[in-house]
Amino acid sequence: GAGVSQSPSNKVTEKGKDVELRCDPISGHTALYWYRQSLGQGLEFLIYFQGNSAPDKSGLPSDRFSAERTGGSVSTLTIQRTQQEDSAVYLCASSSRDSISNEQFFGPGTRLTVL
C-alpha cells in the first residue's frame, strides 16, 4: 500500500516569500504530525492533528507558521515570510488512532532552502 507522501521533495525560495508544503497521509490514518529536522539535529515537533479535534499547535516556532488539514486527510504546512533559519527538512507522519504501538509512519520529507 501507499505510504505517506510529501510534495515537493525540494523547495528553494527567497527570503521573505511564502511557501506551502503538502502531506498526504496513509489512507485511514486519523492522526497527522509535522516535524522539522534541521541539519545535524533531531526532529522537532511542530503540530499534530487528531480527527476532528483542535490541533496541538504547541510546537509551531512563530506565527509565520500555520497548518491545516482538510477533510481529515491532506495537510498543508504554510510558512509565511520565510527566513534563512527556516531552512530544514520538513517531515510529515501519520498514525492510526487504533494503534496500540503509536507507530508513526513518516514521509520522505520536503527539503526547504531559503536563500
Added chain:
Amino acid sequence: QQQVKQSPQSLIVQKGGISIINCAYENTAFDYFPWYQQFPGKGPALLIAIRPDVSEKKEGRFTISFNKSAKQFSLHIMDSQPGDSATYFCAASMRGFQKLVFGTGTRLLVSP
C-alpha cells in the same frame, strides 16, 4: 523536562560488532520509547519500541534495554552489518499525547 538526551553523536563499529546507543530522559510521564532508523534522503522508520513495564525487548538483532529507575534506555545492535549504517533516533511520548520528543540522533557507520 521534555528533552531526551542521546549519545554518542556518532559511532563507528566493525562488522560483526555490537553497536550501543544510549538515551536518557527526565519526564517520568513518558510511557512509550521507540527507536527510529533513518537512511539518507528518507524519512525515519520505526525500528523497535518499548513501554516501561518491561526492562528489555528483543527483535532479531535489535534489543532495547530499559532502566526505569535511572530513566535511561539503550539500543543494542548485535552482529552489526554495513546495511545498518544509518542515523538512529530515540524518542519518547506521554500517554494521551502522541507527539514524539526525539533525541538528537546517532550516526552509525559499520565498517566492512
